[in-house]
Amino acid sequence: MQTNLKVKRFNPGEPGAQPYFQEYSLDVHPDSTILDALIQVREEVDGTLAMRCSCRASICGSCGMRVNGRARLVCKTRVEAVAPNGEQLVIEPMGNQRVVKDLVVSLDTFFDQIKRVDPFLKPDSVPEQGEFIASNESMTNLLISMNCIMCGCCVSDCTVLEVDSNFIGPAALAKAWRFTEDPRDGQRDERLKKLNDEDGGIWDCTRCMQCVEVCPKDVAPMDRIMEMRDAAIKAGNRNTSGYHHTESFYNSVKKNGRLDETRLAIDSAGWTNIPRLLDLAPIGFKALLKGKMPPVMPHKAEDKQKIKDLYEKVEGEQK
Amino acid sequence: MYEHDLLIIGAGLAGLRAAVEGVRNGLKTAVITKVHPVRSHSNAAQGGINAPLTDRGDEWEGHALDTIKGSDYLADQDAVEIMSREAGDAVLELERMGVIFSRGEDGRLGTRRFGGQKVARTYFVGAITGSAMLHVLYEQALKHGLQVYEEWFVTSLIKEEGAVRGVIALDIKTGELHAIRAKAVLMAAGGAGRVFEPSTNALICTGDGLSLAWRAGAPLMDMEMIQYHPTTLARTGILLSEAARGEGAYLLNSEGDRFMQKYAPDYMELASRDVVSRAEQTEINEGRGIEGNVLLDLRHLGRQFIEDRLGYLQEVAVEFMGIDLTEQPVPVRPGMHYIMGGIKTNADGETEVPGLFAAGECANVSVHGANRLGANSLLDTIVFGRRAAVKSVDYVKTIGESGSNSESYLEAEKKRLQALLDRKPGHRTAVIRNEMAVNMTEGIGVFRDQASMERALAKVHEMRKKYDEGIYVEDKGKVFNTDLVFALELDFMLDCAESVAVGALMRKESRGAHFRTDMQDRDDENWLKHTLSYKSEEGVRTDTLDVTITQWQPVKRVY
Missing domain, CATH: 1.20.58.100 (Fumarate reductase/succinate dehydrogenase flavoprotein-like, C-terminal domain)
Structure with missing residues (x-):
């Protein structure tokens, strides 16, 4: 079948070089993956095209790239699935990472993030012989994160990293989860506290779901982050605006049946956190001018008793 | 100038296991690798790692004999004995480092069966055992602050007075060539699968380590021993783990028969890989294949079981063939998978060239002989990776500073x-x-x-x-x-x-x-021997070497 690729090229090694797009049109096998097509370009058309690839079986994690604006493992993406009628495929390097050349990005950022979460088992004591005793369920559970092949697709499309390079990032946080949930690890509370307190930690995720969407191995990093938030709160970490935000949301809906947005903003910042409240003031003022200011006295839902009942039911189940 | 005590070429399981040992022993250790460590091909090992755990009733001799029989008596039995005796500790140590091995009811390690063995002694992490081990060893490397030359490609070895004293390498990201000096160099650069097409091997498996060592004067041994894996996907040649058959999958021909009955009535689908691959090829050649393939049938295992224990296989079958293993058999054929041959080493990883050690797929100890058992390659990497590093500690002590011709x-x-x-x-x-x-x-x-x-x-x-x-x-x-x-x-x-x-x-x-x-026929009279090839001015110089037999005399091999 016919395939049309539009590939972003850039060689910073050349003085004055600027990124540009190059188009390739080629005939590929009907079962071809996008990687097969790119290899065909490299072997038959243009030997200067730089990309990483190795296993061709979605286990080595080398070939993350953006296809039509979305990060994918190209060895696992068949041409026919995304361009059944020969539609043009736009291939670009992954985002949020420095381009080394063409489709190759630097992995330094990615692995610096990984290193931030102490990515190795820290047991209290190690058995001298034999293995740690642990249930099969607890080990199988960890597979969710162990399936991560560190391809970087989640980091590429993370909307927080786009604006805040200090965020630990979805891959590293999924890696952290693998240790907080490992019954053999002895530092669960310390890890959770650090991830909770740290600038760029678990509360900086905005729950945009991009990492869940693009992960080729179903690691669902955002779900792992949310589980760590729950775990951190349960472990007594209630000092973050993230926690106050959650708590305010919860109480407001329980009380009024609706969200009290004004209170939410102040609760999240903290009533005594003057600098943060001053930060909010201009936003409030702008909102006021545009007629978007939420009412000071919150609206209440008409049938808020139903919502209270729901709360009681769920809270009862949790007990 | 870069200088180290021990420089390891390759960051797969053998290389990283050796590196951890080098660091633990106080050597100034570095790893040089043409891809990032977690991209190494050890990732692709799916099914598991063999170990006779003697603390729960298994016997090392059983694993040794299965390995030797699997090797068709070409393995050196002293080396196999070492591997089988050290296997248990090696695997348990990995667990203690953090590998999330599957468990049994009692919370201890669980097993599955693998080919060429009657005892279930293969320890595993779903169908991603290699990947799970590699990532944990990389964690350990980070923990120890190991220096890694990432995406550096070794182009040749430096030799001084007959001994290897470092490498010349290309920093791929900058295009600059550098000399890196080391008192000892450990080759752990993996196999040479891309010499064949098709192959299950990653595109990086290009035999760099084999050739570099050969050019430096080390002989390659039993290079004719190429493993064809019985279950590689039709067309693409992507690997489907032996774990499928280990967990009970059938091989069927076009007539729907479990044809292994004819070739290996006792072991059936779990005979040695060479035996199963020949059986499949015979069926195909005699017209009982389906477009050059036979069928691997998992349907009777059930969806839950497949997803729990063979999840990656299901992913591969769905993504690359559009086949749901719970509903349809998948076409497979023998495909080039592994090279038993490699750089000749002793059981301490020493090659015939001073200063040059080797371990993992690029080495030939020899524990796999003429046919490797499934799940013995991971074992080989961690046992002999560690041993080679330990031996290099002694060697490094004997090496002083020398005039540099780098x-x-x-x-x-x-x-x-x-x-x-x-x-x-x-x-x-x-x-x-x-x-x-x-x-x-x-x-x-x-x-x-x-x-x-x-x-x-x-x-x-x-x-x-x-x-x-x-x-x-x-x-x-x-x-x-x-x-x-x-x-x-x-x-x-x-x-x-x-x-x-x-x-x-x-x-x-x-x-x-x-x-x-x-x-x-096998000819034990004349060919209970290893083949050797050396580099010489006139091309390849050949030689042979007797196989070491200890307690297991060669007998007819029946499965």
């Missing part, structure tokens, strides 16, 4: 690479590689004979000539010039291909994976 090596390599870049338009790397690799599979396949092997060797010579006269690197840039790296890899692959073909022609019998249709 500058002359560096200058020579700079010239060689520049000459490669300056060539006039000629043949693309891929053209020569594909012609070589397709012919290697045709000539030295599951079945082979004198004529087919001679054709393969002639083709290798032809391709070597074509390479030397006309290889062309289109990319002239410095930064991330993969075109240049591929040309250098092909140079290494041609060395490996020649040694494979020469070894195959040397061995006048059938044994394990080396099955000659023109000499179908």
Whole structure:
């Protein structure tokens, strides 16, 4: 079948070089993956095209790239699935990472993030012989994160990293989860506290779901982050605006049946956190001018008793 | 100038296990690797790792005998004994480092069965055992602050007074060549699967380590022993783990028969890999295949079981074939998978060249002989990776500072690479590689004979000539010039291909994976021997070496 690729090229090694797009049109096998097509370009058309690839079986994690604006493992993406009628495929390097050349990005950022979460088992004591005793369920559970092949697709499309390079990032946080949930690890509370307190930690995720969407191995990093938030709160970490935000949301809906947005903003910042409240003031003022200011006295839902009942039911189940 | 006590080439399981040991022993250790460590091909090992755990009733002798029988009696039995005795500790240590091995009801490690063995002694992490182990060893490397030269490609070894004293390497990201000195160099650079087409191996498996060691004077041993894995996907050749059969999957021919009944009535689908691959190829050749394949049937295992224990297989079948294993059998065929042959080492990883150690797939200890058992390769990497590093500790102590001639090596390599870049338009790397690799599979396949092997060797010579006269690197840039790296890899692959073909022609019998249709019997009288190939001025110089037999005399091999 016919395939049309539009590939972003850039060689910073050349003085004055600027990124540009190059188009390739080629005939590929009907079962071809996008990687097969790119290899065909490299072997038959243009030997200067730089990309990483190795296993061709979605286990080595080398070939993350953006296809039509979305990060994918190209060895696992068949041409026919995304361009059944020969539609043009736009291939670009992954985002949020420095381009080394063409489709190759630097992995330094990615692995610096990984290193931030102490990515190795820290047991209290190690058995001298034999293995740690642990249930099969607890080990199988960890597979969710162990399936991560560190391809970087989640980091590429993370909307927080786009604006805040200090965020630990979805891959590293999924890696952290693998240790907080490992019954053999002895530092669960310390890890959770650090991830909770740290600038760029678990509360900086905005729950945009991009990492869940693009992960080729179903690691669902955002779900792992949310589980760590729950775990951190349960472990007594209630000092973050993230926690106050959650708590305010919860109480407001329980009380009024609706969200009290004004209170939410102040609760999240903290009533005594003057600098943060001053930060909010201009936003409030702008909102006021545009007629978007939420009412000071919150609206209440008409049938808020139903919502209270729901709360009681769920809270009862949790007990 | 970069200087180390121990420089390890390759960051797969053997390399990282060796590195951890080097650091623990106080050596100034570094790893140099052409891809990031977690991209290494150890990732692709799916099914598990064998270990006779004697603290729960298994016996090391049982595993040793299964391994030796699997090897068709070509393995050196003293080396196998060491591997089998150390296996339990090696696997348990990995668990204590953090590998999330599957468990049994009692919370201790759980097992599955693997080929060529009646005892279930294969420990596993779903169908991603290699990946799970590699990532944990990488965690340990981070914990120890191991220095890693990431995406550096070794182009040659530095030798001084007959001993290896470092490497010349290309920093792929900058395009600069550097000399890295080391008192000892440990080759852990993996296999040479890309010498064949198709192959289950990753594109990085280009035999660099084998060729580098061979060029430095170390012999390659039993290179004719090429493993064809019985279950690789139709067309793409992607691997489907033996774990499928270990967990009970059937192999069926076009008539719906479990044909292994004819070939291995006792072990059925779990006979040795060479036996199963030959059986499949026979069925296909005799017209009972389906478009060059047979069928692997998992349907009776049930959806939950498949998703829990063989999840990655299901992912591969769905993504690459559009087949749901719970609903349909999947077409498979034998595919090149592993090279039993490699750099000749003793059980301490020492090669015949002082200062050069080797471990993992590029080495030949020899514990796999003429056919490797499934789940013994991971074991090989961690047992002998560790042992080689331990031995290098002793060696490093004996090495003082010496006059350095690395500058002359560096200058020579700079010239060689520049000459490669300056060539006039000629043949693309891929053209020569594909012609070589397709012919290697045709000539030295599951079945082979004198004529087919001679054709393969002639083709290798032809391709070597074509390479030397006309290889062309289109990319002239410095930064991330993969075109240049591929040309250098092909140079290494041609060395490996020649040694494979020469070894195959040397061995006048059938044994394990080396099955000659023109000499179908094993000949213990004359060929209980290893084949050796050395580099010499006149090309490949050959020799043989007796196999070490301890307590297991060769007997007829029946499954």
